[in-house]
Amino acid sequence: MTLTKADLADLLFDKVGLNKREAKDMVEAFFEEIRTALAQGDSVKLSGFGNFQLRDKPQRPGRNPKTGEEIPISARRVVTFHASQKLKGLVEVHYAKQQQRRSDQ
């Protein structure tokens, strides 16, 4: 049910005409280029899909939920994703279709 790298590689084989090896490498390279850009502190903007941005979070107090012991959560840089209006719209269509199916039953 879940979409994986193997599914994407199959699509590149079918639609782009890459051989199996090239298709697998291309999918890996696609995500590796995005990871590299983000690791270098560069945000990634994929028009029609969404933006990956970086946020620097300050240190904040935390707790070990098992022991209740207080441990500070260190300052860190995290990745956030903001879906484009187009992607948000596509997902809302899914919701509308699901409602339609429910009312048809």
Add this chain to the structure above:
Amino acid sequence: MTKSELIARLTTRYPQLVAKDAELAVKTILDAMGKSLAQGRRIEIRGFGSFDLNYRPPRTGRNPKSGSKVEVPEKFVPHFKAGKELRERVDELE
């Protein structure tokens, strides 16, 4: 990095491929990811992260300009969770 820069970097990485193939590959991957979420199908990319849909219940919002109330219907919104490798790599000291 923009989509066209991503295409350029992939073309540099695979000089044996035609530039058009890298462009078509990027478009095919993004299109498939969008369609997958549009069907309510989650995406899981090991080492990168996962994309899911989050439910947002209906709420009463306000038009910030006029101040009038607007009913916002329930909906799903895309959500990304970074995977272990991505999380660790962006947080490495520079």
